[in-house]
Amino acid sequence: MNKQTLSFQAEVAQLLHLVTHSLYSNQEIFLRELISNASDACDKLRFEALNDSALFEDAPHLEVRVAFDKDAKTLSITDNGIGMSQQEAIEHLGTIAKSGTRDFMGKLSGDQKQDAQLIGQFGVGFYSGFIVADRITVESRRAGLKAAEGVRWVSGGTGDFEVETIERTARGTCVILHLRDSAEEYLNNWKLKSVIAKYSDHISLPILMEKEEWRDGELINPGDENGGRQPGSMLKTGEWETVNKASALWTRPRKDVTEEQYTDFYKTISHDSQAPLTWAHNRVEGSTEYTQLLYIPAKAPFDLWNRDKKAGVKLYVKRVFIMDDADSLLPTYLRFVKGVIDSSDLPLNVSRELLQESRDVRAIREGSTKRVLSMLEDLAKHDRHDAAAATADGVSDAAEVVDADDQAKEGKYSQFYAEFGAVLKEGLGEDLANRDRLAKLLRFASTTSDAVRVGLADYKARMKEGQEAIYYITADTLAAARNSPQLEVFKKKGIEVLLMTDRVDEWALNYLHMFDGTPLQSVAKGAVDLGKLQDEAEKKAAQEAAEAFKPVLAKLKEALKDKAEDVRVTTRLVDSPACLVVQDDGMSTQLARLLRQAGQQTPETKPVLEVNAEHALVKKLDGSVHFHDLAHILFDQALLAEGGLPQDPATYVKRVNALLV
Numbered sequence: 001m002n003k004q005t006l007s008f009q010a011e012v013a014q015l016l017h018l019v020t021h022s023l024y025s026n027q028e029i030f031l032r033e034l035i036s037n038a039s040d041a042c043d044k045l046r047f048e049a050l051n052d053s054a055l056f057e058d059a060p061h062l063e064v065r066v067a068f069d070k071d072a073k074t075l076s077i078t079d080n081g082i083g084m085s086q087q088e089a090i091e092h093l094g095t096i097a098k099s100g101t102r103d104f105m106g107k108l109s110g111d112q113k114q115d116a117q118l119i120g121q122f123g124v125g126f127y128s129g130f131i132v133a134d135r136i137t138v139e140s141r142r143a144g145l146k147a148a149e150g151v152r153w154v155s156g157g158t159g160d161f162e163v164e165t166i167e168r169t170a171r172g173t174c175v176i177l178h179l180r181d182s183a184e185e186y187l188n189n190w191k192l193k194s195v196i197a198k199y200s201d202h203i204s205l206p207i208l209m210e211k212e213e214w215r216d217g218e219l220i221n222p223g224d225e226n227g228g229r230q231p232g233s234m235l236k237t238g239e240w241e242t243v244n245k246a247s248a249l250w251t252r253p254r255k256d257v258t259e260e261q262y263t264d265f266y267k268t269i270s271h272d273s274q275a276p277l278t279w280a281h282n283r284v285e286g287s288t289e290y291t292q293l294l295y296i297p298a299k300a301p302f303d304l305w306n307r308d309k310k311a312g313v314k315l316y317v318k319r320v321f322i323m324d325d326a327d328s329l330l331p332t333y334l335r336f337v338k339g340v341i342d343s344s345d346l347p348l349n350v351s352r353e354l355l356q357e358s359r360d361v362r363a364i365r366e367g368s369t370k371r372v373l374s375m376l377e378d379l380a381k382h383d384r385h386d387a388a389a390a391t392a393d394g395v396s397d398a399a400e401v402v403d404a405d406d407q408a409k410e411g412k413y414s415q416f417y418a419e420f421g422a423v424l425k426e427g428l429g430e431d432l433a434n435r436d437r438l439a440k441l442l443r444f445a446s447t448t449s450d451a452v453r454v455g456l457a458d459y460k461a462r463m464k465e466g467q468e469a470i471y472y473i474t475a476d477t478l479a480a481a482r483n484s485p486q487l488e489v490f491k492k493k494g495i496e497v498l499l500m501t502d503r504v505d506e507w508a509l510n511y512l513h514m515f516d517g518t519p520l521q522s523v524a525k526g527a528v529d530l531g532k533l534q535d536e537a538e539k540k541a542a543q544e545a546a547e548a549f550k551p552v553l554a555k556l557k558e559a560l561k562d563k564a565e566d567v568r569v570t571t572r573l574v575d576s577p578a579c580l581v582v583q584d585d586g587m588s589t590q591l592a593r594l595l596r597q598a599g600q601q602t603p604e605t606k607p608v609l610e611v612n613a614e615h616a617l618v619k620k621l622d623g624s625v626h627f628h629d630l631a632h633i634l635f636d637q638a639l640l641a642e643g644g645l646p647q648d649p650a651t652y653v654k655r656v657n658a659l660l661v
């Protein structure tokens with residue numbers, strides 16, 4: 001192929017602009033990205049060579065070499081991995097295939113500082129080279145192709161790039177960065193070693209650099225040892241040395257790894273700049289043996305809601321990377337977990353498809369799911385807000401000395417839950433086997449706590465004598481939930497109600513009818529039955545009121561027959577005249593509204609209007625000349641009170657105005 005000039009895909013050009021303009025504050029990550037690409041390329045070769053050992057050619061020892069040339073002002077990262085064909089170079093270095101990229105671009109705000117953080121999390125990969133280089137040359141040959149089928153790719157990182165065919169005997173890829181003047185500090189052995197140590201120590205591949213030795217300068221007066229010398233300098237010796245530990249961190253015993261190393265490793269594999277909330281590192285023994293190192297991040301990534309994104313957990317077999325297939329290693333609702341699983345039992349030379357079917361992989365998935373849940377349970381156990389509050393009041397419990405480790409975990413579960421709670425709830429529908437454990441991990445706000453900290457077990461422990469259900473309400477916001485008319489009688493009787501405001505709550509609760517033997521009951525569904533919580537006198541009074549109200553009720557039903565399934569007298573209201581509820585088996589109005597907003601069809605079910613026979617407005621109905629208008633206002637207001645809109649808002653306004661004048 002003669003030299004060709006091609007344009008970058010629009011997104012790449014945009015990304016390149018961002019990279020060169022926003023990332024200067026954290027320049028050095030470019031080396032981590034390029035070394036990680038080199039290491040991926042070696043992993044890919046090792047994997048392909050399992051079925052075709054000829055791909056190793058005469059270089060079976062995979063490695064990455066980092067070299068610099070002070071005079072030419074270049075820095076090169078060379079690997080003998082899988083390499084790229086011409087077509088691959090054009091596709092991989094000229095377009096972005098990753099599906100999440102468009103979403104990612106949409107998230108960028110134009111604020112350089114914020115965007116730089118986001119880009120760091122996303123990992124700009126190869127293009128990060130342009131942070132320090134104003135031109136990049138890539139020379140490559142794919143394993144298995146002839147020497148004459150090498151490729152050279154060159155770009156100045158603006159609109160286009162050049163590709164041409166070259167002769168290249170060495171397999172793999174060499175990325176040559178022509179450094180900007182502002183990046184000359186990377187033309188230094190010590191500097192490069194320290195950046196490699198910081199980010200790439202745990203890469204399981206050796207990273208080599210040419211050794212340097214101190215050479216004294218020449219004598220100024222040859223023959224006169226004491227006459228002084230020219231300044232000395234470091235000179236390359238031609239010998240290469242490994243500059244990283246090249247030991248896969250997860251293969252070391254726990255006691256040999258420091259917290260800092262665990263944190264650094266997390267940052268390397270996750271692109272996250274923050275430390276993780278917690279991690280677990282274990283050797284699992286039994287019918288399937290494997291090592292797991294699993295991390296829970298502190299912050300949700302920007303694409304948490306993309307259920308198809310690449311998983312954060314990688315599967316290795318004896319330190320050879322095999323796959324990072326999301327669903328095979330962990331259920332989707334745990335997609336925020338990052339880490340490594342390394343098995344010594346799995347066969348290396350089988351297809352990914354077969355691996356996904358394998359019993360061992362299933363056992364690993366189950367084991368890892370359980371491990372993540374126990375990490376979360378441990379954090380939840382140590383959340384201890386109450387204890388913290390007690391100490392703040394000066395009432396500390398001397399018998400309960402908390403050790404430093406436990407103390408460090410305080411508040412972490414709340415932090416986790418604020419970031420990932422909604423995702424965890426997906427598990428109620430997805431992971432039947434662990435539903436009970438998941439239910440214990442749920443947290444909600446309630447009528448006694450604004451913070452999202454009430455677990456179902458806490459709620460149960462506080463239930464009133466005679467209370468037979470766990471009561472909850474769903475709404476768009478905490479304020480709407482808290483002020484909902486349906487809560488009135490519960491407030492009056494001092495019964496706690498859970499306030500649920502996550503979009504997934506309603507859906508998730510479809511899968512959780514009971515908690516520890518106690519049913520969960522929406523206060524907006526079905527007729528209210530407080531059972532033993534209501535005394536005989538109250539029941540009798542309610543019956544009498546309903547009886548006396550019967551004639552008005554019949555008229556109301558008739559007036560509202562197109563809007564309401566039924567109209568009945570209720571005891572759930574104290575201050576409000578009316579509220580809407582759905583039949584026991586019906587879809588809540590909140591869920592129906594959400595589905596309609598999302599453009600989905602919902603069954604046409606009419607709600608039940610419940611009226612408070614004791615309320616002045618309801619009493620006014622009897623004999624009123626405005627009966628019809630009042631009836632409709634009552635209904636529409638009940639709809640408004642729960643965040644809905646009257647079917648015909650203009651008519652509603654007209655009716656209210658007619659009564660006001």
Ligand SMILES: Nc1ncnc2c1ncn2[C@@H]1O[C@H](COP(=O)(O)OP(=O)(O)OP(=O)(O)O)[C@@H](O)[C@H]1O
Nearest residue numbers: 037038041083084092093122123124125126127173
């Ligand atoms: N040293 C290399 N050897 C072989 N192929 C490479 C090399 N560097 C990059 N590539 C190819 O270019 C593609 C794009 O690289 P880039 O770093 O932009 O993204 P990525 O590695 O796929 O994603 P990320 O860095 O976010 O994990 C890679 O997927 C790979 O196919």
